[in-house]
Amino acid sequence: MLTDTEKQQKNMVEAKHEEIKLKKFIGIKPKSVKLPAGELIKNDYLQPEQTLPLVIKPNINDIDIIDWAKNNREFLSSKLKHHGAILFRDCNINSVATFEKLAQAICPELFGEYGDLPREEIGSKVYGSTPYPEDQAILFHNESSHMHCWPLKIWFFCLQPAQQGGETPIVDCRKLYQLLNSQIRETLEKKQLMYVRNYIEGLDVSxxxxxxxxxxxxVENYCHKAGIEFEWLPNNNLRTRKIRPAIVNHPYTGEKVFFNQIQLHHISCLEATVRESLLSIFGETNVPRNVYYGDGSAIEDAVMAEINQVYQQATISFPWQQGDVLMLDNMLTAHGRFPYIGPRKIVVAMGEMMNSVDV
Structure with a gap:
């Protein structure tokens, strides 16, 4: 039995202990617990055994995909190098601003000085898609591969899918290399490519x-630094020539990839009536753009026919869904655009700029 005084002392000691335990608890610094990526998202494919693109979808409700992407950059980088393309679907990306935040979560330094694409009013480093006739396809290309620098990563965000068509087809550039005839591969590796562009007022971009x-x-200073040959033409027009490879080694995976813009530039790939019209008015020398072997000789029709057939054989396409974000490794995966009907809104972001000396 305790006296009243002893009980009071006991209570005071216990209270002191509780106070000390509370202070220790409050003083503990919180530790972040990183859940494995697979617990928050699920990986899938559009078709069984079709590994391009890898599809990422939320595995739980209300996931913050931007925060997840920021904390899982290494996971995304590894998957992108393996697959070449990642499709974010059902991730609640519903505005240009949110799309830009997602791209920046993966690549903090987005590229904001692209010359060919119209800049979006919302988002300082987001662009509208190429202003090209709706009823015509944009052929396969690796973005800016004809230039001295290009983005390694590129994102497409679907704000509004077209009523019909308008897909963004993709191809695995490693597969293209493997499918090409070995003799064509050797010729392209040896000779490289020469891209010729005529900036003619009123016909193409000035x-x-x-x-x-x-x-x-x-302009002249820019061309000197970039290793671009230039020639001023009558009527204040400009012609440029740039020699670039057709086949390169990926800087991180070391794999051989078919990396170029042959389809997008070669005059034989134009619609027949357009090609005939341009040739009759300007002649082959003055068409807006064309591509030759690096020594200036013409690329044979048979070579172009095989290249076109290989692209067709490797094509993968899927219908856009509103809110989709497609991320590409621009060296591992080439892209294009199918014709479409009805309003369509796709915006673009680019990052991790590479230079000729990097590959």
Whole structure:
């Protein structure tokens, strides 16, 4: 039995202990617990055994995909190198601003100085898709592979799918390399490619719009630094030539990839009536764009026919769903666009700029 005084002392000691335990608990710094990526998202494919693209969907409700992407950059980088393309679907990406945040979560330094694409009013480093006739396809290409620098990563965000068509077909550039005839591969690796572009006022993008200047000296300095040959033409027009490879080694995986814009530039790939019209008016030398072997000789019709057939054989396409985000490794995967009917809104972001010296 305790006296009243002893009981009071006991209570005071116990209270002191509780106070000390509470202070210790409050003083403990919280530790972040990182759940495995697979517990928050699920990986899937559009078709069984079709590994391009990898599809990422939420595995739980109300996932913050931007926060998840920021905390799982290594996971995404590894998957992108393996598959070449990742499709984010059902991830509640519903605005250009949210799309830009997702791209920046993966690649903090987005590219904001692209010359060919119109800039979106919302988002400082997001662009509208190429202004190209709706009833015509945009042929396969690796973005800016004809230039001295290009984005390694590129994102497409579907704000509004077309009523009909408008898919963004993709191809595995490693598979293209493997499918090509070995003799064609050897020739392309040896000779490389020469891209010729004529900036003709009223026919294609003007050099003033592309280079964002009306000062010829600025253009000339840019071309010197980028290793681009240039020639000023009558009527204030400009012609440029740039030699670039057709086949390269990926800087991180080391794999051989078919990396170029042959289809997008070669005049034989134009619609027949358009090609005939351009040739009759301007002649082959002055068409807006064309591509040759690096020594200036013409790429044979048989070579172009096989290249086109290989692209067709490797094509993968899927209907856009509103809110889809497609992320590509621009060296592992080429892209295009099918014709479409009805309003369509796809916006683009680019990042991790590479230079000729990097590969």
């Amino acid at each position: 050099w003033q719009d592309f280079f964002h200047t009306s000062d010829k000296t600025v």
